[in-house]
Amino acid sequence: MNITEKILAKASNKNVVSPGEIVNADVDMVMIHDLTGPLAIEAFKRIGVNRVWDNQKIVIILDHQVPAESVKAAELHKMLRQFAKEQKIRIYDVGRGGICHQVMPEKGHVLPGTVILGADSHTCTYGAFGAFATGIGSTEAAAVFATGKIWLKVPEAIKINVTGQFQKYVAPKDLILHIIGKLGVDGATYKSVEFTGPTIRGMSVAGRMTLCNMTVEMGAKNGIVEPDEATRKFLEGRTAKPLMPFESLRSDADAAYEKVVDIDVSDLAPQVACPPSVDNVKPASEMSSVQIEQAFIGSCTNGRIEDLRAAAEILKGRKIKEGVRALVIPASQEVYLQALKEGLIEVFTEAGAMVCGSTCGPCLGGHIGLLASGETCISTSNRNFIGRMGSTQANVYLASPATVAASAVTGRITDPRELEGSKA
Structure with missing residues (x-):
């Protein structure tokens, strides 16, 4: 079996599973956030049970509309806080966490060999730690709240x-x-x-x-x-739970x-995903005629400390092009604090970027830095379909932190290697 099959076999109390087989798996952790959570809570209450199956295996994270950008968002946040209090569920509130897919591993909720579900499509991020992790809908999350199980196809x-x-x-x-x-x-x-x-x-x-x-x-x-050892090092000090032997989490040779x-x-070479689809990918060097109005460095894809370091290396001693708005959003409070300690926030600010607290806001076109019609943004986020970051008449290109930073300096999509040797 491969590693995914091994995890699902263990979770469904089977010795072997095969592709296409339907299994009923035990869930180790489930996460909801402020966009999907309210729907999950409403659905859970309709099920008719009073308590969640295990309050130690549920996490609530406020990240999409934080700080609350409307009265409606504030009311939804209030609802989540009340549910967390009633059920004694761990909640990472404004200023105490960050973007869910960064906070979950940082706080020790992601372990190798486990089944992790999240009411967010990018829950698959946790597979980086050797976990089976996938996104589910809010009503599915409600069912997991009640039962601790999920059926799925291998x-x-x-x-x-x-x-x-x-x-x-x-x-x-x-x-x-x-x-x-x-x-x-x-x-x-x-x-x-x-x-x-x-x-x-x-x-x-x-x-x-x-x-x-x-x-x-x-x-x-x-x-x-x-x-592997890199996984173990990351998790050291983040969880008190014992780790599964990694030898059992290897795909078989056959x-x-x-x-x-x-x-x-x-x-x-540095790549760019061009609108309106993530698979419309071209080398950055071929896109140098595309002018930009905004550059965004952050998100659950590229808001980690090494991403900020890569961007700061490009921006140090340089200025963001006049007419370009640059936003930098660390993926969590932990990342923000580390960036402060390393002087990266100073680099971004001196270059002319606005640094904001951890939020998903611009990535989903929710708040902070929305695009107007006719504007173009180059972003380190993960989606560029029509209307993703604001107006349906705006264009979004996806790239690495180094490419986004280089583009912010020149005002056009730029292969960062183009700046080598130029005066910083």
Whole structure:
């Protein structure tokens, strides 16, 4: 079996499972946030049970509309706080957490070998830690609140074997954009996408999170990486729970895959996903004629400390182009504090960027930095379909933190290598 099948077999008390099989799996953790949570709570109350199945296995995180950008949002936040208090559920409120997919692993809620569900499509991010993690709807979350179980079909698997060394200013974001461009937005529909190979084994946990985060953009049920010493190091001090032996979380040598995709990153250049689809991917160097009005660095895809470091390396000593608005949003309070300690916030501010507290706001077109008609944004986020970040007449391009930072400096989409040797 592959790693996903092993996790689902254990969770459903079976020795073996096969692709296409329906299993009833025990859930280890479920997360809701301020957009999906209220619907889940309403549905849970309609079920007719008084208490959740296990209040230690449910997490509520406020991140999408924080701080509350309307009275309606404030009322929904109030509802979530009341439910958390009634059920004695852990809640990460405004200023005490950040973007859900960063906070969950930071606070020790993500462990290798577990089944984690979230009422958010990018829950697949946690596969970076060797967990089976997938997004569910609010009503499904309500059912899990009541039962602690979920039925699902064991997915077919795609193995992506990655070799080679990244060139300077080429990052995991460029790799996942390249993969999505190669496979298409429906190229992994209801598949488990397993990342492996020497490049993945040498990649940081943050980089793996970026890869797994965007597997849903090609339709995947989940993305996953085998846990290793890097996983263990990240989790040290974040959880008191014992970790499963990692040896049991390895895909067998004879594990079956629907397909195997081999990718050598040695010659990979900075990539850009062009509107209106994430699989419309081109080298950044070919897009230099595209002028921008906004640059966004942040989100659950690329708001981690190493992402901010990559952007700051480009922006240090430089100024953001007149006429370009640059927003920087650390993915969590922990990341924000680390960026402060390292002087990155100062770099961004001196360059002319606005640094905001952790929120999903601009990524989903909810608040903070929405786009007007005719405007163009280059963003480190994960989606660029029509109307995603504001007006349906705006254009959104997706890229790595280095590419977004370089573009903010020049005022047009820019391969960051173009700035090498230029005066900072």
